[in-house]
Amino acid sequence: MKLQPIFNLPLFNLGFRAFFALAGFAALTLIVLWSAMIEGDLAHENYFSQNYWHAHEMLLGYSVAVIAGFLLTAVKNWTGKPTLTGDQLAGLCLLWLYGRIVPFYEGLLPNELIALIDFAFLPVLAYQIIKPILQVGQYRNLVFVALLLVLALGNGLVHAEILGFQENTAWLGIELVVATIIVMILVIAGRVFPFFTERGLPGTLAIKNPLFDTLSIVAAVLVFALELADISGTILALAALFAVVANVARLSGWYVQKIWYVPLLWVLYVGYGWIILGFGLTIFSAYELIAPSLALHAFTIGGIGVLTLGMMARVSLGHTGRALRVSNAMAISFVFINVAALCRVLLPVVLPGWYNLLVYISTFAWLAAFSLFVFVYSPILTSVRADGQDG
DSSP, X not given: OOOOOSOOSGGGSSHHHHHHHHHHHHHHHHHHHHHHHHTTSOOOOOSSOHHHHHHHIIIIIIIHHHHHHHHXXXXXXXXXXXXXXXXXXXXXXXXXXXHXXXXXXXXXXXXXXXXXXXXXXXXXXXXXXXXXXXXXXXXXXXXXXHHHHHHHHHHHHHHHHHTTSSSSOHHHHHHHHHHHHHHHHHHHHHHHHHHHHHHHSTTOOOOOOHHHHHHHHHHHHHHHHHHHTTOOHHHHXXXXXXXXXXHHHHHHHHOOGGGGGOHHHHHHHHHHHHHHHHHHHHHHHHTTSSOHHHHHHIIIIIIIIIHHHHHHHHHHHHTTXXXXXXXXXXXXXXXXXXXXXXXXXXXXXXXXXXXXXXXXXXXXXXXXXXXXXXXHHHHHHTSOOTTSOOO
């Protein structure tokens, strides 16, 4: 007797639907919990310390959910082979969700079990991605499998310190995860920015330069490698300057002024701009002129936050058969997410005395941005395609 699927719902028709929905709700829930923690309103036992929990969950919780949704959908398009749907996709979602919940069961569950549940998600995702890639021999796409495994390594370094296997590896693991996500974004940008630009602005030709594509990624890897090796000063500053120049040159080939009339485009370009700014701020932090956390948050809230919100908005419309136009509410959401980055990264430099207030404003702007995303996109992600096709 053939078993009937339990999760036979539009939400589980394709990876982007379920994981973008999870990412949207996680972006809200994780920040609310973090705010409660730092205010002292939530003092629940946690497997992670407060700072590690915040960094771990925003990167290996929220960001990895977006990555999972994108890759499960993109690999299906690239290879023509199916990726997880239905009950299997729901199972992977539950594994991700358990990873968010079990750290609060510290003391009730063995720490090793908590670590295993959280760690397992990325290797399982990598396995699901590599199968269709190998079936059609698209070996160049194995770079994404490699990047997922590096993310898993970073996660493992965090757990190694918490479990007492190693000393002083948790923050190294967090830095490795940030670096890997930024490199992954730069790789993906080379594939989608020119296409999205030409699609969003008919008649436009986005100039793709393989040399600049390579240099921009090599420069980013060099900067992050130096930081991971704890090398600063002039060497790091020169590498960061190289990254700024290479990525500006790359982005300028795709850029046309008309993107500012299309929210789905300008949000992506501004998000890329935050990454370039992150490299620029690294120049100053290399000489201890500014706090390294400003460059870090340029990469995370600015680069990762803005770009993931923009990508989820664009991909969700395209893969549900809808017109590639966002509502006014989502355009406002794009403004809010950039306000969150501005208040957390740039304004503290010129208004250091207002730091605490700016963090509050950044938090509320982030929550406003993702509240609008959840409100607008929940019906889209949970309903059948507008054109009646599968997916």
